[in-house]
Amino acid sequence: MEVDKNGEIASESSSPEEQVVNPWEVSAKDGGKIDYDKLIDQFGCQRLDESLIDRVQRLTSRQPHVFLRRGVFFAHRDFNEVLDAYERGDKFYLYTGRGPSSEALHLGHLIPFMFTKYLQEAFKVPLVIQLTDDEKCMWKNLSVEESQRLARENAKDIIACGFDVTKTFIFSDFDYVGGAFYKNMVKVAKCVTLNKAMGIFGFSGEDHIGKLSFPPVQAVPSFPSSFPHLFPGKDKLRCLIPCAIDQDPYFRMTRDVAPRLGYSKPALIESTFFPALQGENGKMSASDPNSAIYVTDTAKDIKNKINRYAFSGGQDSIEKHREIGANLEVDIPVKYLSFFLEDDAELEHIKKEYGEGRMLTGEVKKRLTEVLTEMVERHRMARAAVTDEMVDAFMAVRPLPNMFE
Numbered sequence: 001m002e003v004d005k006n007g008e009i010a011s012e013s014s015s016p017e018e019q020v021v022n023p024w025e026v027s028a029k030d031g032g033k034i035d036y037d038k039l040i041d042q043f044g045c046q047r048l049d050e051s052l053i054d055r056v057q058r059l060t061s062r063q064p065h066v067f068l069r070r071g072v073f074f075a076h077r078d079f080n081e082v083l084d085a086y087e088r089g090d091k092f093y094l095y096t097g098r099g100p101s102s103e104a105l106h107l108g109h110l111i112p113f114m115f116t117k118y119l120q121e122a123f124k125v126p127l128v129i130q131l132t133d134d135e136k137c138m139w140k141n142l143s144v145e146e147s148q149r150l151a152r153e154n155a156k157d158i159i160a161c162g163f164d165v166t167k168t169f170i171f172s173d174f175d176y177v178g179g180a181f182y183k184n185m186v187k188v189a190k191c192v193t194l195n196k197a198m199g200i201f202g203f204s205g206e207d208h209i210g211k212l213s214f215p216p217v218q219a220v221p222s223f224p225s226s227f228p229h230l231f232p233g234k235d236k237l238r239c240l241i242p243c244a245i246d247q248d249p250y251f252r253m254t255r256d257v258a259p260r261l262g263y264s265k266p267a268l269i270e271s272t273f274f275p276a277l278q279g280e281n282g283k284m285s286a287s288d289p290n291s292a293i294y295v296t297d298t299a300k301d302i303k304n305k306i307n308r309y310a311f312s313g314g315q316d317s318i319e320k321h322r323e324i325g326a327n328l329e330v331d332i333p334v335k336y337l338s339f340f341l342e343d344d345a346e347l348e349h350i351k352k353e354y355g356e357g358r359m360l361t362g363e364v365k366k367r368l369t370e371v372l373t374e375m376v377e378r379h380r381m382a383r384a385a386v387t388d389e390m391v392d393a394f395m396a397v398r399p400l401p402n403m404f405e
């Protein structure tokens with residue numbers, strides 16, 4: 001069974017002749033690794049280079065997030081323009097989202113939210129978070145009620161990432177679509193032909209028309225006028241979207257139509273994918289819970305999954321390992337540590353010792369188990385403290401008077 005980057009059933013082969021990256025499927029060429037340089041060329045985005053990261057440091061007066069320092073967020077569209085405007089004193093707003101298709105998020109899903117929280121704090125800007133319950137109802141064949149329930153459950157995990165309620169509006173499409181938001185959807189829809197949508201999203205004549213109608217829903221939170229309670233009279237406010245690069249097609253379409261509607265194009269900052277335990281060519285699979293670590297996993301689950309399934313670049317025998325060291329290019333424990341071990345010096349130390357054979361896979365896996373157990377436990381406690389009243393507060397349609405402070 002083929003599955004996409006979220007561990008959900010994908011419609012196409014997982015080892016195509018060319019790599020496939022879209023909101024529903026992520027498959028590397030011939031079962032290899034995703035070629036991110038090629039994606040930048042193919043999608044026409046820009047590489048996030050050192051000079052931009054230095055600029056972020058200067059403008060925010062704090063150390064850039066590890067996801068920036070380590071190239072997890074590696075591509076962008078017009079992020080430089082957003083920073084230019086910020087430097088002149090013009091703020092922006094952040095927009096990100098989640099398609100609530102399952103009860104529990106995996107660690108990959110946390111990445112854009114952890115990063116967005118950092119951006120919100122560092123730049124002191126408002127944030128809108130879209131829960132596309134309508135999308136998942138249509139793609140995953142969930143009932144309307146079940147999609148809505150999952151949206152609220154996922155909202156708790158998102159809130160547990162630490163967002164500031166005075167600067168954050170979370171909305172579900174089923175609840176919020178209407179009014180100014182819907183007017184923008186219709187304007188966008190009128191600018192996109194069926195041919196164009198088929199080209200961007202790969203829709204076919206067999207897809208139901210609900211799917212065809214969805215892209216404008218994900219497009220319009222990029223426009224401040226879709227939120228009259230938040231941004232009245234601020235039609236020129238720029239929008240910055242943090243996400244993994246699988247969501248890029250939606251925003252290629254949005255950026256294409258924005259000028260025709262008199263709106264600014266949204267800027268993007270895009271990440272690579274957090275890989276499956278089985279390796280960067282493996283897929284996180286819903287039918288195989290052992291392919292990913294979930295925020296609901298216990299300490300025992302985490303330890304077992306890492307020990308049993310995390311693909312090792314270490315050698316088969318200790319003698320050989322001591323002699324030639326681990327292949328860090330394919331090693332999942334090191335890859336996972338490079339996402340979640342904050343201490344740069346410790347990470348470098350592990351890479352050196354392990355890469356030169358003085359450290360064994362078991363020791364690296366032990367350290368990874370500690371790091372992830374601590375992180376998941378912290379998340380579990382934060383989520384347990386999120387009440388229904390808090391969810392209501394984040395999701396209330398209300399002005400945010402202090403959102404730029």
Ligand code: TYM
Pocket residue numbers: 005006023095096097098099100108109110111112130131132135218241242243244245246247271272273274275
């Ligand atoms: P969804 O629910 O598939 O994914 C939520 C967010 O997580 C990112 N993501 C990953 N990041 C790193 N590694 C992974 N393995 C991984 N898997 C998923 C996704 O890129 C996304 O940022 N249609 C969207 C919901 C949405 C949205 C948005 C996302 C609506 N508006 C604006 C980003 C920005 C979806 O189903 O995301």
